[in-house]
């Protein structure tokens with residue numbers, strides 16, 4: 124079984140991914156807990172060129188293009204799928220990924236790229252059984268990650284996160300595997316909501 128956790132920055136994805144992995148392990152399942160961007164050379168390149176916002180992300184005097192960013196995320200994902208996700212699913216393990224191609228759709232679309240091009244670009248990515256979308260207002264997520272980003276960037280980031288949140292909600296109407304979970308609740312209540320969705324999915328297998 125392949126489960127993905129999605130949501131804006133600070134939505135609680137890594138917290139819930141870890142709890143869900145423990146839930147499966149306690150029940151005797153073999154679990155692979157993973158994330159995107161990955162920790163491989165491609166993921167490191169993304170952190171260097173895309174996520175630092177510093178001078179390493181500048182090529183020939185300009186920031187790398189949003190198209191190049193989308194291609195880097197897709198290249199990282201292609202390796203992730205081929206080397207870890209597919210082999211683990213085939214070995215009967217439970218794969219839990221903190222972010223997947225839905226992040227590319229929500230974020231790179233918010234950067235102004237064409238959604239249909241992004242969907243085509245990511246068509247190689249095996250579809251998960253279940254995608255948990257942790258949804259919460261940007262104001263709340265900003266409170267949770269306060270300190271992770273510098274203050275002067277706050278408003279610009281909040282604006283982007285708002286678009287990303289809206290995009291995720293639109294994507295949930297298009298991709299039936301996506302389920303919206305209210306991420307304003309307590310860590311424990313959210314975990315219980317996720318477990319209910321997972322148990323429903325397990326009962327279908």
Ligand SMILES: Nc1ncnc2c1ncn2[C@@H]1O[C@H](COP(=O)(O)OP(=O)(O)O)[C@@H](O)[C@H]1O
Nearest residue numbers: 131132133134135136137138139267308309310
């Ligand atoms: N339900 C929750 N209520 C309040 N704070 C939370 C909740 N879930 C996570 N947090 C806290 O919010 C911050 C961001 O959570 P994290 O799981 O790292 O989010 P993400 O992986 O989506 O960026 C962390 O400090 C975490 O402890």
Ligand SMILES: Cc1cn([C@H]2C[C@H](O)[C@@H](COP(=O)(O)OP(=O)(O)O)O2)c(=O)[nH]c1=O
Nearest residue numbers: 132159160174196222223224226227230231
């Ligand atoms: C996977 C992915 C992430 N992102 C963005 C979302 C986050 O703001 C950022 C980094 O993800 P994040 O989960 O914060 O990873 P880390 O804490 O390891 O740096 O990358 C995209 O724009 N597109 C993608 O395809």
